Amino acid sequence: MLKIEIDGQAVEVEHGSTIIDAADKIGVAIPRFCYHKKLSVAANCRMCLVQVEKFNKPLPACATPVSEGMKIFTRSKSAIEAQKSVMEFLLINHPLDCPICDQGGECELQDIAVGYGSVKSRYTEEKRVVLNKNIGPLVSTDMTRCIQCTRCVRFLKEIGGMMELGLVGRGEHAEITAYVDKSVESELSGNIIDLCPVGALTSKPFRYSARSWELTRRPSIAAHDALGSQIEVQVKNNRVMRVLPREKESINECWISDRDRFSYEGLNSTERLTVPMIKQNGEWKEADWKSALEYVANRLKVVAEKDGNDIGFLVAPTSTMEEGYLTKKLARGLKSGNVDHRLRRGDFRLDGHFQGTPWMGCNIPDLQEMDRVLVIGSNLRNEHPLLAHRLRHAVKMNAAEVSIVSSLDDDPLMPVAFKEICSPDGMINELLQILKAMSSLQRLSLCLPPSLNKLLEGIEVSANADAIAHSLAGLGKDYDLVSPRSGVFLGNMAQHHPRYSELYSLAEAIASLCGATFGVFSESANRVGLDLARALPSAGALNARTMLEQPRKAYMLVNVEPEFDCRNGKQAADAMAQADFVVALTPFKSFALNDADVMLPVAPFTETSGTFMSMEGRVQSFAAAVKPLGECRPGWKVLRVLGNLLGLEGFDFDSSEAVKNEIFGGEKPSKVVWNKLNNNLRHLVEVDVKATSTALRRIGEIPLYQSDAIVRRSLPLQKAGQSSVGMAAMNSALMQKLGLQEGDLVRVKQDAEAVKLPVRLDDRVYDNCVRVPVCAETARLGDLYGEISVEKAS
Amino acid sequence: MLSQESLARIDRELTKYPDDHRQSAVMSALRIAQDELGWLSKDTIAFVADYLRIPAIAALEVATFYNMYELEPVGRHKITVCTNISCMLRGSDEIVDHLEKRLGVHMGETTPDGKYTIKEGECMGCCGGAPLFHINNKRMCEYLTPEKVDEILGELK
Ligand code: SF4
Ligand code: FES
Ligand code: FES
Numbered sequence: 043m044l045k046i047e048i049d050g051q052a053v054e055v056e057h058g059s060t061i062i063d064a065a066d067k068i069g070v071a072i073p074r075f076c077y078h079k080k081l082s083v084a085a086n087c088r089m090c091l092v093q094v095e096k097f098n099k100p101l102p103a104c105a106t107p108v109s110e111g112m113k114i115f116t117r118s119k120s121a122i123e124a125q126k127s128v129m130e131f132l133l134i135n136h137p138l139d140c141p142i143c144d145q146g147g148e149c150e151l152q153d154i155a156v157g158y159g160s161v162k163s164r165y166t167e168e169k170r171v172v173l174n175k176n177i178g179p180l181v182s183t184d185m186t187r188c189i190q191c192t193r194c195v196r197f198l199k200e201i202g203g204m205m206e207l208g209l210v211g212r213g214e215h216a217e218i219t220a221y222v223d224k225s226v227e228s229e230l231s232g233n234i235i236d237l238c239p240v241g242a243l244t245s246k247p248f249r250y251s252a253r254s255w256e257l258t259r260r261p262s263i264a265a266h267d268a269l270g271s272q273i274e275v276q277v278k279n280n281r282v283m284r285v286l287p288r289e290k291e292s293i294n295e296c297w298i299s300d301r302d303r304f305s306y307e308g309l310n311s312t313e314r315l316t317v318p319m320i321k322q323n324g325e326w327k328e329a330d331w332k333s334a335l336e337y338v339a340n341r342l343k344v345v346a347e348k349d350g351n352d353i354g355f356l357v358a359p360t361s362t363m364e365e366g367y368l369t370k371k372l373a374r375g376l377k378s379g380n381v382d383h384r385l386r387r388g389d390f391r392l393d394g395h396f397q398g399t400p401w402m403g404c405n406i407p408d409l410q411e412m413d414r415v416l417v418i419g420s421n422l423r424n425e426h427p428l429l430a431h432r433l434r435h436a437v438k439m440n441a442a443e444v445s446i447v448s449s450l451d452d453d454p455l456m457p458v459a460f461k462e463i464c465s466p467d468g469m470i471n472e473l474l475q476i477l478k479a480m481s482s483l484q485r486l487s488l489c490l491p492p493s494l495n496k497l498l499e500g501i502e503v504s505a506n507a508d509a510i511a512h513s514l515a516g517l518g519k520d521y522d523l524v525s526p527r528s529g530v531f532l533g534n535m536a537q538h539h540p541r542y543s544e545l546y547s548l549a550e551a552i553a554s555l556c557g558a559t560f561g562v563f564s565e566s567a568n569r570v571g572l573d574l575a576r577a578l579p580s581a582g583a584l585n586a587r588t589m590l591e592q593p594r595k596a597y598m599l600v601n602v603e604p605e606f607d608c609r610n611g612k613q614a615a616d617a618m619a620q621a622d623f624v625v626a627l628t629p630f631k632s633f634a635l636n637d638a639d640v641m642l643p644v645a646p647f648t649e650t651s652g653t654f655m656s657m658e659g660r661v662q663s664f665a666a667a668v669k670p671l672g673e674c675r676p677g678w679k680v681l682r683v684l685g686n687l688l689g690l691e692g693f694d695f696d697s698s699e700a701v702k703n704e705i706f707g708g709e710k711p712s713k714v715v716w717n718k719l720n721n722n723l724r725h726l727v728e729v730d731v732k733a734t735s736t737a738l739r740r741i742g743e744i745p746l747y748q749s750d751a752i753v754r755r756s757l758p759l760q761k762a763g764q765s766s767v768g769m770a771a772m773n774s775a776l777m778q779k780l781g782l783q784e785g786d787l788v789r790v791k792q793d794a795e796a797v798k799l800p801v802r803l804d805d806r807v808y809d810n811c812v813r814v815p816v817c818a819e820t821a822r823l824g825d826l827y828g829e830i831s832v833e834k835a836s
Numbered sequence: 837m838l839s840q841e842s843l844a845r846i847d848r849e850l851t852k853y854p855d856d857h858r859q860s861a862v863m864s865a866l867r868i869a870q871d872e873l874g875w876l877s878k879d880t881i882a883f884v885a886d887y888l889r890i891p892a893i894a895a896l897e898v899a900t901f902y903n904m905y906e907l908e909p910v911g912r913h914k915i916t917v918c919t920n921i922s923c924m925l926r927g928s929d930e931i932v933d934h935l936e937k938r939l940g941v942h943m944g945e946t947t948p949d950g951k952y953t954i955k956e957g958e959c960m961g962c963c964g965g966a967p968l969f970h971i972n973n974k975r976m977c978e979y980l981t982p983e984k985v986d987e988i989l990g991e992l993k
Contacts, residue, residue: 199891208893210900221892222878457856 046112061103061114062090072116073125073154075132075239076191077104080295081200087132087191089154091124092116100124122158129158134165135214136240137186144182145241147254151189172217177207178225179761180300181235181243188242190216194234201297202228203434203455218242229427229746232303236286236296247307247758248284252276257283260667263654264294264302265360265567265647266753267426269406270656271298275306275648275667282306282648282668292407293660299427300762301746301753306648308755315631315643316672326631326641331673335680338640339687341623342376345596350377354589354617356608357383357577358601359566360750361677362652364701365627365644366568366577368681368693369600375690379583380594383572384537385602386565386609386744388827390585391543391727398720399573402657403561404529410435412527414514414558416445416476418549419469420533422454424746426563430454440527445510447472448535449741450813451806460510463808466741466827467734470541473548474498474731475507476514480555483515494551497731515556528558534565534744538609540827543727550723560721564657566750567647571655574718575705590614596623600677601644603634603751605821609742612795612824627677630751634821643674646752650676651698653705659719661711663702735829738776738810740792742826745815767817770832771804776812780832787835790814792824798835837883842872846887858888862898866905867973875906903957904973911946911953913992915969919956922963931967932956934982938989951992 043054048061048070055064060083065072075087085105092103095113100121103114115121133155140146172185192209195218199205206226209216220226226234235245257276264271264285271294274286285306287298318334319326329337345352355373357366366383373381384390409415410432422430434456436442443459451463462472478498481490490498514528521527530553536545546562553560564570572578579585584592590613597618604614618624618637626638629646644650649670653663670676678698685693695701706714747753747763754760770790772780782788784803789796790812797819807813812830814820823830838846849864865884870876876899885895899905906914915935919928932954936942939952946953962968965978977988 205891205894208891208897210893210896212901219893221882221896 044108044110044112046108046110046114048114049116055108059108061092061094061101061106061108061112064108065103065114065116070116072103073158074104075150075154075189076193078193078196078237081193081196084192084196087189088128089125089132091121091128093118093121093124125158126160129155130160130164132189133159133163135170135186136189137169139187140241143184143187143241144244144249145187145238149241150239170214175219176223176225177220178227178231179758180231180246180304181226182246182249184242184244185217185219186242187240188218188238189240190218191239192218193237193239194218194243197234197237198226198228198231200438201233201431201434202230203431204228207234229300229423230297230431232300233287233297245284247304252278252283260665261288262648262664262667263567263662264298265654266301266305266749267299267428268564268567268569268657269293269426269428270567270654270658270660270662271302271428272662273298273302277668280668282309292405293656294428297428297431301427301749301759304758305753305756307758308752309646309648311630311755313630313632313755314671314674315628315641316674318643318673319631319641321639331675334640334642335683335687338625338642339684341639342596342598342625342684343688345623346376346378351380351583352595353378353380354584354594354597355381356385356586356589356597356599356602356604357381357572358385358607358750359383359569359572360647360752361568361572361577361601362647362650362698363568363571363575363655363705364652364698365600365677365681366572367575367701367705368678368685369598370575370577371692372598372681372685372688372690374580375685375688379580380585380589381577381583382579382586382589383569383577385586385607386538386826387542387586388538388540388609388825389542389544390587392546392723393579393585394581395723395725395727396720397722397724398718399570400562400564400721401570401659401719402563403531403721404559405658406432408527408559409433409529411440412436412529412559413440413442413521414445414516414526414528415442416447416510416514416530416549416552416558418447418473418530418532418545419536419539420448420531420563421450421452421535421743422533423452424744425534425565427746429563430456443513445513447476447510448533449808449811450535450743451808453806459513460506462504462506462510463806465734465808465811466539466739467541468808469536469539470544470548470729470733471501471731472507473545473552474501474729475503476511477548477552477555479503479508479511480515480552483511483517490551490555491726493726494729497729500731511556514552514558526557528556529553530558530560532562534563537562537565538742538744538826540825541730541733544729547723547726547729550721551726562657562721567656568654570657570659570719571653571661574655574715590617593617593620595621597621597625599624599626599628599635599638601628601751602626603628603630603632605634606748606754606816607750610825610828611816611821612793615822627680628751629674630755632751642680643672644677644680645670645674649674650678652676652678653698653702655715659715661715663699736810737829738812738831740823740826740828740830741807741811741813742823742828743813743815745817748816767815768799768819769802769813769815770799771802771807771813772811772832773805773807773809774803775809776807777801777803780834782832782834788832789835790820790823791831791833792828795822795824797823801832837880838869838872838887842868843887846884850888859890859894862888862890862895863902866895866899870905874912875909909946912951914953914955914972916955916957916971916973917943917969918958918960918967920959922959923966923968926966928967930982931969931980931985934985938986
C-alpha cells in the first residue's frame with residue numbers, strides 16, 4: 043500500500059493505482075472524458091490534468107501511477123487553469139447544439155462544461171463539421187459532436203472483441219468511423235451509447251422521444267438471457283421509453299447486451315393483445331375478463347373431469363417463477379402431470395436422473411478467473427453475449443485456453459486454443475475421445491465407472507481431442523492443480539441437441555475426471571427458476587416433446603408461441619390445430635396462436651411483478667415498471683383467478699410475493715437454492731457409440747433476435763438481425779454436392795412441410811449439415827435437429 | 837492483389853514480430869503495398885489488413901495517420917518538397933516555384949500524363965541539406981537549386 047495525499051486528504055492505495063483511482067476511492071471528483079474504469083487508458087482528452095507536487099507541469103490523473111508520498115492537488119490554481127484550458131480546446135470544435143441534442147441533460151461534456159467552461163468562447167473562426175456515419179439500426183451518430191475520446195473504439199475492441207470503429211486521420215481531421223460504410227455488428231454495441239460522453243452516439247430507437255429528466259427510472263431484471271442482468275427501465279406516460287444497465291459488478295458489470303437494451307421496442311408492438319379474446323365460429327371476438335375466465339375454467343373442467351392428463355401445460359422459459367409455479371399447481375389441481383417449460387429440448391432421458399436443478403455450476407465472475415474452459419455446443423455470442431465477454435476477458439487476462447466442440451464454427455471473437463467442429467452425432471464421439479484421452483493421462487488414473495470404460499474401448503483418439511484433454515487437465519503447465527480453475531460447460535445448442543443426455547453424461551464425466559467445474563449455460567431468463575419451481579412433468583407424465591407427439595385434447599400455453607418456441611414448430615402447430623381447446627396466456631396476438639380458442643392478455647415482464655432465477659442461481663424479484671397495457675393482467679393473477687374459478691385449493695394469493703414465499707417454503711431463497719442446485723446425475727445414461735447418420739441434418743439455430751416473443755417484435759433488433767435469418771446456409775462442399783450456388787432458391791423439406799429459402803455459402807457449418815435458423819419463414823418446419831432435404835426450387 | 841514478391845517482403849517483416857503481434861508489421865506492410873501499387877486504395881488497405889489478420893479499420897487508422905501513405909492515386913514520381921522553417925530559410929519557395937512552373941501543376945496536383953505529383957512536406961529531419969525534397973518517399977535530394985532540380989527531373993523516366 044502506498045500513502046499519498048489528495049487535496050490535503052490522506053489516502054492509502056494499492057501499488058499500481060493511478061491518481062484517478064485514488065481520487066475516486068475517496069470521492070474527490072476529477073473531470074474526465076476518455077477514462078473509463080473498464081477500458082484501457084488512452085489519456086487523450088487531457089481533461090483530468092492535476093497538479094502534483096515536485097512536477098512543474100500538470101499530469102493526467104488517469105495515466106499517472108501514484109508513488110509513495112505523492113501530494114496531489116486537483117483544485118489548485120494550476121490544476122484548474124489546466125482543466126479550463128483543456129475544456130476551452132474541446133469546445134472549440136464542438137457544435138454546442140445542446141437544445142437539439144439527445145444527450146442534453148445527461149451529457150458529460152455539458153456537465154463538465156458547467157464547472158470548467160467559460161461563459162464566452164474566444165474562438166470565432168469556422169468550426170469543423172464531420173459527416174455522419176450510418177453504423178446500423180441501433181446507434182445513431184452525430185459525428186460533429188465527437189470529442190475523439192475513443193471510448194467507443196476501445197469498447198468495441200476490448201469488450202466487444204472486434205475493432206469495428208477506429209479513429210482515422212489526425213489532428214483536426216481526426217474522426218471516428220467504421221471501415222467504409224460498414225455497420226457496427228457487435229451484439230453489445232448499445233453500450234457505446236452509454237459510454238459516449240457527448241451526443242455523438244445516441245440511441246436510434248429512442249431518439250427525439252423524451253428528455254432524460256422526464257423519465258422515471260424503475261429497476262428491473264433483463265428477460266432475454268439467463269444472466270439476470272440488472273436493468274433500469276425508463277418510463278414516461280406509462281410507456282417504456284428505453285432500457286439502460288444498472289451497474290452490478292458480479293453480473294453484468296456496467297453493460298447489457300443489445301437484446302436486453304432494445305427489446306422494449308417489442309413491448310409496444312401493434313401486436314399487443316389488450317383484451318381477452320374468444321374464438322366463436324372461427325372468428326375472434328373480444329370478451330370481458332369474467333366471461334373469458336369462466337369460459338376457460340368450464341372448458342378445462344370438462345376435459346379434466348374425464349382425464350386431467352388430456353391437458354398439456356406449456357410454459358415459456360421466459361415466464362416468471364410465479365407463473366410457472368401456479369401453472370404447475372393448476373395442472374396438479376386438474377390432475378394433469380403434463381407441465382413443461384423446456385420447449386426446445388428434444389432429449390429427456392435425463393429426467394429423473396438429476397440430483398437437483400442443473401445450473402451454471404459456478405458464479406458468473408468465476409468464469410473470467412478460469413484458465414481452461416471447454417464449451418460444448420454453444421453459439422456463445424448469440425446465447426449469452428455477456429458471458430462471451432467474460433470468457434474473452436479470461437483469455438486476455440489469464441491467457442485462458444478455450445476449447446470448443448460444436449457443429450458451427452461461428453467466431454466467438456476470442457482466440458480459441460482448440461476446436462473440434464463436427465456433426466451433431468460427431469460431438470458425442472468427440473467427447474468420448476476427450477474422455478478417453480483424459481482417462482489415460484497418468485495423473486488422472488481415477489477409476490471411471492466400468493460402463494464408461496467399456497465404451498471407450500473402441501474409440502480412437504484424435505490429436506485434437508488429445509490436445510483438448512491435455513489442456514483441460516493442465517498437465518505440465520503452471521496451473522493451480524489443487525483447486526483448478528477450469529470449467530466444462532454445455533450451451534443452448536447442446537441442450538437442444540437430440541442426444542443431450544449423452545452429451546451431458548460425457549461432459550460431466552470429463553469434468554469430474556479433471557476436477558473442472560461443470561455446468562450448463564441455461565437458455566432464457568428463467569430456465570433454472572422454472573426448474574426449481576418444478577414447472578416440470580410429474581413422474582411418468584408427458585414432457586414438452588411428448589405432449590406434442592401425442593396430441594392432447596386441450597392445452598394451456600403460458601407466454602408460448604408454439605411454432606416459434608417449440609422444438610418442432612410443425613408438430614406444435616398441428617397439435618394445437620387438432621386440440622379441442624387451447625387457451626393461451628399471452629402478451630401478443632400472433633398468427634402462431636391462430637389455432638387457440640381463447641387468448642388471455644397477460645403482462646410482459648415490464649408490467650408485472652415476478653421473480654427470475656439466473657443460471658448462477660441468483661433469485662431476483664422485480665416489480666412492474668409500468669401499468670399493464672389495456673386490460674392486460676399479470677400472469678400470476680390470471681392463474682390465481684383460474685384456480686379459484688376451478689375451485690382448486692391453495693390459490694388465495696394476494697401478491698406475487700405470496701406465491702414466491704410458497705415456492706421457497708417461506709425460507710430465504712438463497713438458502714433453498716443452495717440446497718437445490720446440483721448438476722450431478724444419479725446414474726449415467728446409456729451412450730450409443732455407433733449411432734451416426736449420413737442424412738442431411740438441420741442445425742436449427744436460434745438466432746440472436748429470435749429468442750422470444752418480445753425480441754421477435756422489436757423492429758430495430760429485427761433490422762439488426764436481418765442477415766442471420768431466412769436462409770439455408772451450408773458449406774461449399776455440400777453446395778457442390780447438391781449442385782447449388784449462393785443465392786439459389788431451394789426447397790427445404792422436413793417431414794411433410796417445405797419452405798423456399800435462398801442458399802447461403804457458409805463454411806462455418808459442418809459437412810452435411812444445413813443451418814436453417816428459426817424465424818418466421820421456417821417456423822412451420824419440423825425438428826430443430828431433424829433430417830432435412832434440400833433441392834433446387836424450380 | 838499484391839505480387840508474390842511483395843507478399844514475400846511482408847512475410848519477412850512478419851518474422852520480426854511474435855505471431856500474436858502481427859499488427860506490428862502494419863506500417864511496413866502498407867509501405868510495401870504502396871511501393872508496388874503506387875498508392876493505397878481502400879481495397880488495398882483491407883487486403884493488407886486481412887493478410888495480417890487484423891481488422892481493416894486498424895490498418896486504415898495507420899494509413900490515414902501518416903502522410904507518406906497516399907490515399908489517392910499519385911503520379912509515377914511523387915516529389916515531396918520540405919517547406920518547413922530550415923528549408924524555407926534556405927529557399928524552398930524558389931524550389932516550389934520552379935517545380936510548379938516546370939511541371940505546370942500546383943502543389944498537391946499530378947501532371948496530366950500521370951508522371952509527376954508534387955506535394956508539400958514537413959521537416960524531414962535533414963535540415964543540414966536544406967532545401968530538399970524526396971522522390972517516392974525513397975530518394976532524398978539535398979542542396980537543391982533550380983538547375984539541380986532540372987537535372988534530377990531529366991533523369992526521371
Ligand atoms: S463518438 Fe463518443 S465515445 Fe466515440 S470517440 Fe467520439 S466522443 Fe468518444
Ligand atoms: S481522462 Fe485522463 S486524459 Fe482523458
Ligand atoms: S525543415 Fe526541411 S528538412 Fe527540416
